[in-house]
Amino acid sequence: EETTLGGHKIPRGALIIISPWIVHRHRSYWHHPDHFDPDRFERDDDPMTGAYMPFGIGPRVCAGASFSTVEATSVLAGVTRHYNFKAEKPEEVFPETGIALRSQSEIRCKLIKRSHMTH
Numbered sequence: 001e002e003t004t005l006g007g008h009k010i011p012r013g014a015l016i017i018i019s020p021w022i023v024h025r026h027r028s029y030w031h032h033p034d035h036f037d038p039d040r041f042e043r044d045d046d047p048m049t050g051a052y053m054p055f056g057i058g059p060r061v062c063a064g065a066s067f068s069t070v071e072a073t074s075v076l077a078g079v080t081r082h083y084n085f086k087a088e089k090p091e092e093v094f095p096e097t098g099i100a101l102r103s104q105s106e107i108r109c110k111l112i113k114r115s116h117m118t119h
């Protein structure tokens with residue numbers, strides 16, 4: 001049925017899409033939203049509940065959230081411990097919307113061995 005959300009009239013049957021990508025870069029919620037600053041999500045400066053929601057929020061929150069966080073952290077830590085990644089053409093990297101956000105094309109990178117490691 002027709003309703004009102006945040007002052008907006010929503011007609012019956014309307015399709016509503018909530019984009020975490022946009023919410024995570026919204027200037028009403030974040031300082032310097034366009035800067036590459038992944039640490040912003042680590043600092044406790046989430047300005048309001050729901051402004052950071054990579055796994056959704058509420059009763060239907062992602063069932064794999066804890067697993068994915070541990071998996072991604074351990075894979076990234078395992079790889080970046082040995083190599084730095086340098087995109088060959090960073091100016092050609094564009095995000096594309098689908099079920100999940102992804103790169104429009106493959107991102108070719110040079111792997112540079114980190115010299116301070118002994119193995």
Ligand code: HEM
Nearest residue numbers: 054055056057058059060061062063064065067068069072
């Ligand atoms: C980085 C990886 C992942 C991301 C970013 C992600 C994100 C999400 C998001 C945004 C939702 C929708 C939440 C909502 O409706 O509000 C979701 C739902 C769900 N995810 Fe994930 N997910 C990831 C990995 C996984 C993995 C590895 C599993 C299983 C092992 C999983 C299982 C589920 C399930 C079962 C739901 C549906 C929950 C429900 O509707 O009750 N996800 N996920």
